[in-house]
Amino acid sequence: MISPFHILKKDLQTKARTGILYTQHGPVQTPVFMPVATQASVKALTSADLREVHAQCLLSNTYHLYLRPGTQTLKQLGGLHKFMKWDGSILTDSGGFQVYSLSQFRKISEEGVLFRSHHDGSKHLFTPENVIQFESEIGSDIWTMLDVCIHAKDPAKHDARAALEQTKRWAERAARAYQKTVPVQDITRTENGSYSVGNSLLFGIIQGAIFPDLRKEAALHMASLPTHGYCIGGLSLGETAEQMNESVLAVTDHLPESKPRYFMGLGTPVEILNCVERGVDMFDCVWPTRVARNGMVMTDEGRLNIKNACFRLDERPLDEHCDCFACRNYTRAYLSHLFRSGELASHRLLSMHNIRFLTRTMERVRAAITEGTFKSFKEDFIKKYQ
Ligand SMILES: [Zn+2]
Known part of the structure; x- marks a missing residue:
C-alpha cells in the first residue's frame, strides 16, 4: 500500500x-x-x-x-x-x-x-x-x-x-x-x-x-x-x-x-x-499541558516555575524567543499573578506557551536534520533540559 x-x-x-x-x-x-x-x-x-x-x-x-x-x-x-x-x-x-x-x-x-x-x-x-x-x-x-x-x-x-x-x-x-x-x-x-x-x-x-x-x-x-x-x-x-x-x-x-x-x-x-x-x-x-497547569514552563533558557517569588516584578515575557500569544502580550509578573490567584486564564496561556515550545522545538529539529546538525542540536538540548 x-x-x-x-x-x-x-x-x-x-x-x-x-x-x-x-x-x-x-x-x-x-x-x-x-x-x-x-x-x-x-x-x-x-x-x-x-x-x-x-x-x-x-x-x-x-x-x-x-x-x-x-x-x-x-x-x-x-x-x-x-x-x-x-x-x-x-x-x-x-x-x-x-x-x-x-x-x-x-x-x-x-x-x-x-x-x-x-x-x-x-x-x-x-x-x-x-x-x-x-x-x-x-x-x-x-x-x-x-x-x-x-x-x-x-x-x-x-x-x-x-x-x-x-x-x-x-x-x-x-x-x-x-x-x-x-x-x-x-x-x-x-x-x-x-x-x-x-x-x-x-x-x-x-x-x-x-x-x-x-x-x-x-x-x-x-x-x-x-x-x-x-x-x-x-x-x-x-x-x-x-x-x-x-x-x-x-x-x-x-x-x-x-x-x-x-x-x-x-x-x-x-x-x-x-x-x-x-x-x-x-x-x-499530555506532558506540556499537564505541567503548564502546575505552573511549569519550558523556555529557551531551561525550565522555570512561574510560582517562584522572583517573577513578581519580572516584566519580561516567559521566553524572549517565543512568538506565542502569551509571550507577545503578557509579562512573567502578570502570568505569575494569574497562576498564584488560581485564575483559569493562566492554564490557557501557559498551555499555549508550552505547546508552542514543543512545536518550535520540532521546527528546530527539522531544520537541524535538513542542515545535517541534528546530533549536536540534540546534545545541546539535552544538556539544557535533562
Ligand atoms: Zn510563549
Whole structure:
C-alpha cells in the first residue's frame, strides 16, 4: 500500500529523518509533535489557540469519543473536524490502551475486548472491525488498529507474547475491515513529490513490551500488512530509558523507511529527541499541558516555575524567543499573578506557551536534520533540559 509520506532529508549520523505526511486535511511536517485532544479538546485550549501555536495534527481518542458524545452522534454532526472546528489533521488512537488503563472490567476474547465504561459501568464490545467503523464515523484522518496493550511496568514475557499474538491476529482483521470501508485508495503522487489524499489512512500498532525480539517480530509482521504507517505502542509505561531505546530500535530497524512511525504517548521533549534520533517521526503527549497547569514552563533558557517569588516584578515575557500569544502580550509578573490567584486564564496561556515550545522545538529539529546538525542540536538540548 502506498504511503503519502515524502522524506525530504535523512540525517547521516543517526536514523533521524524529516519529511511530510499528507492527509486529507493537508501536509504534516515531520518530525511532528501532536497535542492531545482526547475528548475533542486540548485541555484549556480552543481550536483557534491550537492554530496559533502552529499545531498541525491533533490526537483524539476512539474510546472516549465512542462513550461520549458517541461516534454516531459525531457522524450526525458532520464528524469530529466540524464538531470541534479544527481543519488540520486528526489521528485517532484505537482505544486499546484506554480499555486497559481506565476500564474497571475487561475481558479479551478472540472476537474482541468486552469492557465496562469508566463513566457508568455499562458494557461494551470493541472488535478490530467495529473500531475501524467508529473511526470512520469520527472522520479522523489517520485511523489506528485495536491492539492488546499490557499496562505493566515489568510484564512477564509469556504475557507479552500472548498480547502480541492477539494483536497480530486483530491487525489482520483490522486491515481487512479498512479495505472494506475504503475499497479504493484515492492517493496520487504529484510531480514535485507531494501527494493528493482523498481518504483516511491506516496505521498499525506494534506491541511486544520491552522485549526486542518480540518488537522485531511485531514490526516484521506489521510491515507485511497493507498500512500507511506504524504506531509504536506499549512503551513509556515506566520502563528504563535503555529498555525504551532498545525497543524502539528493534522496531525502526525492521520497518520500511518509506512509511511514517509514530510513538504513542511519549513523555518529555528530551525523550522525543532521543526517539527522533532512532527514526521516529510522530509524537503526542499530555506532558506540556499537564505541567503548564502546575505552573511549569519550558523556555529557551531551561525550565522555570512561574510560582517562584522572583517573577513578581519580572516584566519580561516567559521566553524572549517565543512568538506565542502569551509571550507577545503578557509579562512573567502578570502570568505569575494569574497562576498564584488560581485564575483559569493562566492554564490557557501557559498551555499555549508550552505547546508552542514543543512545536518550535520540532521546527528546530527539522531544520537541524535538513542542515545535517541534528546530533549536536540534540546534545545541546539535552544538556539544557535533562
Ligand atoms: Zn510563549
